[in-house]
Amino acid sequence: MALHFERTEFDARKDRLLIEMADRKLDAMLLFAQESMYWLTGYDTFGFCFFQCLVVKADGQMVLLTRSADLRQARHTSIIEDIRVWTDRDGADPTVDLRNLLNDLDLLGCQIGVEYNTHGLTAFNGRRLDEQLQTFGKITDASAVVSRLRQFKSPAEVTKATKAAQLADDALDAALPLIKQGGDEGEILAAMQGAIFAGGGDYPANEFIIGSGPDALLCRYKAGRRKLRKNDQLTLEWAGVYHHYHAAMMRTVVLGKVSKRHQELFEAARAAMGAVEEAMVPGKTFGDVFDAHARVMESHGLTRHRLNACGYSLGARFTPSWMDQPMFYAGNPEPVAPDMTLFAHMIIMDSDTETAMTLGRTYLTTDGPPTSLSRHDLDLIVR
Numbered sequence: 455m456a457l458h459f460e461r462t463e464f465d466a467r468k469d470r471l472l473i474e475m476a477d478r479k480l481d482a483m484l485l486f487a488q489e490s491m492y493w494l495t496g497y498d499t500f501g502f503c504f505f506q507c508l509v510v511k512a513d514g515q516m517v518l519l520t521r522s523a524d525l526r527q528a529r530h531t532s533i534i535e536d537i538r539v540w541t542d543r544d545g546a547d548p549t550v551d552l553r554n555l556l557n558d559l560d561l562l563g564c565q566i567g568v569e570y571n572t573h574g575l576t577a578f579n580g581r582r583l584d585e586q587l588q589t590f591g592k593i594t595d596a597s598a599v600v601s602r603l604r605q606f607k608s609p610a611e612v613t614k615a616t617k618a619a620q621l622a623d624d625a626l627d628a629a630l631p632l633i634k635q636g637g638d639e640g641e642i643l644a645a646m647q648g649a650i651f652a653g654g655g656d657y658p659a660n661e662f663i664i665g666s667g668p669d670a671l672l673c674r675y676k677a678g679r680r681k682l683r684k685n686d687q688l689t690l691e692w693a694g695v696y697h698h699y700h701a702a703m704m705r706t707v708v709l710g711k712v713s714k715r716h717q718e719l720f721e722a723a724r725a726a727m728g729a730v731e732e733a734m735v736p737g738k739t740f741g742d743v744f745d746a747h748a749r750v751m752e753s754h755g756l757t758r759h760r761l762n763a764c765g766y767s768l769g770a771r772f773t774p775s776w777m778d779q780p781m782f783y784a785g786n787p788e789p790v791a792p793d794m795t796l797f798a799h800m801i802i803m804d805s806d807t808e809t810a811m812t813l814g815r816t817y818l819t820t821d822g823p824p825t826s827l828s829r830h831d832l833d834l835i836v837r
Contacts, residue, residue, distance in 0.1 A: 456531050457496045458697040463610050464533055467494055467603070468514060474599050475512055481564035482556070483510045483596055484583075487572035488772040490600040491518075492698060497532035499524050500773065502574040505540070505548040511559060519552055549579065553586040567596025573774060601779055604769050607793050611699065612818060615768070615795045617654075619701035619816055619827035621694030624649040626703065626830060629690065633707050633837045637682040639664050646692055656695040659776035663691035663704075670706060670810035671803040673761070685710035689810050691799070698770040701827050702797040704814030707835045715804065718754070719811035720834045723800035726750035727813055727832060730764065730782075730798045733790075734817060734824045740786035747782070747800065756802055765798040768816060794819040795827070 457464075471494065475483060485491055488502040495508070495516065506520040517536040518528055528537050540551040556562070566587070570580060587593050607615065625646035632642045643664055650656075661675035666682055670689040682688060686709040693702040708716050726747045733746040747764040751757055766781040780788040782798070790796075799814030813832055817824035 455496070455529075455533070456498075457533070458614075459496065459610055461533065463608065464495060466608070468510075470603050471510065471600065472512065472514060474603065475510075475567070478567065478594075478596070478599070479565055480567045480594070480596065481512050482559070482561050483567045483599065484508075484552075484569065485510060485600065486569045486575035487600065488574050489604065489770055489778075490569060490572075491532075492770055492772070493600065493604050495532040495534050497528055497534060498698070499527045499531070501527065502772065505579050506574070507552055508534070509555065509559065511561070515559070517555065517559065519548070519555055547582060549582040549586045552583070553590065556590065561591065563591045565592045565594065566590070567594050567599060569597050569600070570595050571597035598779075604778070605767055605780070605794055606791065607769065607795055607818075611769070612793070612795070614697050614699035614770075615701055615816070615818070616827055617696040618694040618699045620829075621650045621653045621655040621696060622692065622701050622703045622816070623694070623829050624653055625692055625694060626690075626705070630835070630837070633682065633688055633709065635682055635684050635686070635709060638679065639666060639681070639688075640679045642688075642690075646690075650694055654696065656698060658693045658695050659698075659700065659771040659773050662693075663689065665689050668808050671805060671808065673801060673803075682709055685713075687716070687810055689812055691812070691814065693768075693776055695776075698772065700768045700771055700776040701795070701816040702768060702776065702799075702814065703816070703828060703830075704799045704801070704812045705835055706810050706812045707837055709837050712834070712836055713809065715807050715809040716811060717834075719756070719802045719804065719809060720813075722750060722754040722756055723802055723811050723813040724832055725754075726764075726800045727798065730800075731817070731824060734796065734798070734819060736789070736791055736819070736821060738790050740780050740782050740788045740790065741784060743790065743798070744782040744784055744786065748784070751802070756804075759802050759804045761801050764800065765796060765814070768795045768797050790819060792819050792821050796824070
């Protein structure tokens with residue numbers, strides 16, 4: 455099998471899940487998030503774009519219901535031994551197959567937790583699932599159970615994240631020589647992704663963000679390429695990825711002369727990052743981290759130019775996004791704890807002057823101050 459962790463690692467993860475299920479008095483869980491399946495069993499696929507479900511019983515039994523295309527994938531990449539296949543055909547309703555499976559597992563009338571909040575369960579399939587389960591037993595939303603367990607990284611996971619951060623640094627190193635007047639955004643992207651692949655990394659869970667000129671103010675990928683000009687600006691957000699574990703970085707690079715506004719925004723971003731680092735410690739909450747960022751932005755008169763979140767948890771993620779929960783936003787009560795991998799980003803977009811400035815990197819939380827996983831400093835990059 456092509457497993458990325460020792461069997462004992464998966465056994466420990468299942469033990470943690472079964473304890474949570476016992477605390478919630480759940481007889482079984484229906485997992486639809488690919489991240490949950492990967493974390494618990496190693497199952498590695500993009501087949502979650504179709505219907506599939508991993509059933510986990512309170513006694514530890516696990517059964518995967520999936521399509522024929524993923525049968526060998528599951529056998530080769532996971533520890534799952536019991537794999538059932540629903541048949542692609544006209545009018546197929548795999549939720550009926552799932553209900554029959556639950557009957558076979560003697561779960562009628564039991565308490566079952568369902569992972570609803572995931573791209574692995576579309577609204578269409580979710581409605582069909584509810585129809586099948588409405589008279590089956592007591593159904594509860596258990597979307598946060600595995601996702602919360604995944605927040606806290608084991609030593610083996612920290613090793614993956616550290617490798618991912620090294621690949622993110624390599625990607626920046628590959629990009630910098632190409633960031634110059636006349637430089638092509640396509641060549642920059644190719645160099646960054648190529649460095650990650652050459653280093654043994656994977657595709658990211660979402661596209662890298664790249665934008666120059668006015669597009670430097672965008673926080674999402676868009677199609678179309680541009681060549682850099684004199685006194686330009688280039689915003690990059692990317693992630694090193696290793697065995698699906700992500701370590702993200704973000705920078706706005708200034709070409710040529712640094713404008714007064716770029717300098718002002720950078721100083722604010724750097725100060726906000728320092729405040730966030732001070733707040734990213736046990737005893738503080740994710741809301742406290744956001745507040746630290748917001749106070750610095752307000753003191754620089756940039757409240758309307760900042761975003762309403764300044765980072766989030768990272769880990770093993772699948773498309774369409776590498777963003778994980780919890781996030782740094784106002785009022786989030788989730789406590790900061792050791793052994794989390796967290797991406798903090800300072801994003802300032804001044805649409806009045808079309809000036810962009812961003813700064814971001816991934817940290818590992820500890821019993822004290824967080825540790826940056828990047829070897830790069832936070833200085834303003836000028837080419």
